[in-house]
Amino acid sequence: MDGLRHDHEQDVWVKSMTAWHIVFWVLLLTTIVLSFLTELSSTRRIAFIAALVAMAVAHYFIGQPASLSRRPVPSHVYRILLIVLITFTVLIYPQSVFLLFIISPQIWLLSEKTSEGIAYSVVLLITVGTAQIGARGFSWEGFRETVPWLTISLVASIMLGLWIERVINQSEQRAELILELEATRDKLAEAHHTAGVMAERERMAREIHDTLAQGMTSIVMLSQAAQVELKRGDTEPANGRLAAIEDTARENLAEARALVAAFTPVALSGANLTEALQRLAERFAAETGVDVQVELDLADDQIAGLPQGQQVVLLRAAQESLANIRKHAGATRVRITLGISADGVRIEIRDDGLGFVPDEPAPGFGLAAMRGRVEESGGTVQVESAPGQGTRVEVLIPTSALEVR
Template identity: 40%
Template sequence: MTALTAASADAFWATSLRRWNTVCWVLFGAMAVGLVTTAPPGGSKYKALALLSCVVLCYAVLDRFPRNPVVRPQVYLSVLVLALGGLAYLGSSYAALFMVTLPHYWMFGHTPRASMGFLGLATGATVAGSLVRQGWSAEFFGETLVSTLIVVAVGVLIGLWAHSVVAQSSERARLIEELERTQARLSEAHQRQGAADERERIARDIHDTLAQGFASIIVLAEAARAGMSEDPARSVQQLRSIESTARENLAEARELVASAGQPGPGREESGSVAQTLRRTLDRFAEDTELTVDADLSDLDCDQHTRIALLRCTQESLANVRKHARASTVGVVLVRRPYGVELEITDDGAGFVVDESTGFGLDGMRKRLAELGGRLTVTSSVGDGTRVLAVIPMADEVEA
């Protein structure tokens, strides 16, 4: 169904008004010809033509210059009332003018009250003019008064109905226009929110991949430089780790570029998350020389879950490397009835969880929340840290 906007409604009524104006000019011309050809000669004929000319002149000015400061709708309706009274007194075509101009009271009255007021004045003027001319005769009561009241009653009913239709159409057009504006604002808000979400996702991916990789490179480079003279073999190993990390960062950067505009990883592959975490833990133990106790169940999960668990592990290990000053790290991956559970603990310095302002923990929480999971961090100063990530599997989510 085609929506009727305010602009189309205005265009519709403007077209209708132009058509009615054309009809009015034709009827005004016919009335003038009728007065010239049928009215008996004498002064009353010219007076009737003068009254009709006043009405036509005011209507022409109002039609041609709607914002004219002199001839306004109220002025035209007042002239029309006087002309109807005069023509009724002269007995010259007042009934025809009354019927021709009946819609004008509703077109130019602006409000139903004003329209009814001017229509009442026109009725009174017509009846008064006829009464003065005919007196209290049977012709006045039988023809003039009754026919006038019938015409006025029909005009009132038609006018009220037309005004109701116009008001409803205008209200519908206003509501539709407001709805379209609201939909446009909502679409813009969705676009802005989508752009913000995409920026946040990219920032989180960069933090969890490239930034962590560069941080590892910096730590390894500092350690290799410091041990170059005392333990060259260890420095060579660290340089190899730097090279491997740099290559992995390059691969991660290419993957981020390739997946730009996608809501997440582009593949829906399934596989063992234990193998992925094992490689990460082996690299971490090799680079930091910390003891890593890993108990990883061989679980198959989709790519989204595997990446979320990997990122949580990488972020937790990066925090251990930078802040914990720990000697041992424990990692447990197990399948529970409610989903997959990843627990990472360390015996480091610990911290106050509520005072943490870093981007990493917040990014982990949001990443898990996207999969319906949750992150729990437990720590206190001097007692190490425990990070627990829980992600429901697909069957649990559907249940």
């Protein structure tokens, strides 16, 4: 993070300096051209141009690298050279005093502190003013004419320097703010990605638990029952168990393929929710011997009007409830009721099994998975049970959730 901030500040500094470098070269070349339009002796003109060339060389080999590296020693050497050279040029040709417009900004751009910039500005203007007075013969009249503009130039130089410093500071702060915003954006993107991955993992875990895991449980229980019957010599019931194992395995395979392809659950492929519940109840009764009844409190057109996603949620709730009954309840009768009212669509699964204490942590992943799936659809799960009094699970998906989805 610190390295990136430093890179941003360097970029801002380089861009700022580039403009001032262009101004420097333009004014310097303009001064050289103007020197040929003035009445100077050959010797003075050569000395004047030599000083300007020396200024250009110092800028190229010392000033520009110092402005990028911001090392103190080259920076001080360069500014001292500028002050000496402009003093010399003003002494030869007083009108070249306008070179202050390119030297003053250079001094401030290379100053690390405000006090440093002010000190160099004072030295620059005193030496240049002295050179102007000296070009006029150190007369009182020259002193009186030079001091006012010298004072004004000093004030203007300090104000310009403060403005430059403020612009650079604001640019660096803006660059730092942009860097922080980019870092925040990257963190948010990473957080959203992580949340999406976790949500998808949770969804897949629920899907696997509600389909493949339950199917495998059925296969294990049917296999155990078939083994017992084969040991007894009851081949006909064992054959029925093996057929049920084959059907369950085939359905599990189809569910696995549907999960991979993110399709509709196999039970709802080509069938509505009522038919899927009926098949689920018949298979559960055949595997466990439990009496399972499905009651409908809604018309066929109402079932067809339910969004596909809500039908999946209701079917999964029934599957999970039956899986819990198989594992823990020891029930003899189960009733599944599907109905619709002004509040929304609900499914109720009631059994006469052993029951449990709802406030105590439930074993396994089932109820938590069911709650997560239902709450994602905007619904609620209500569990009523007590030891020895069976269990009632109700899933309600409000009308508002149905309308939205």
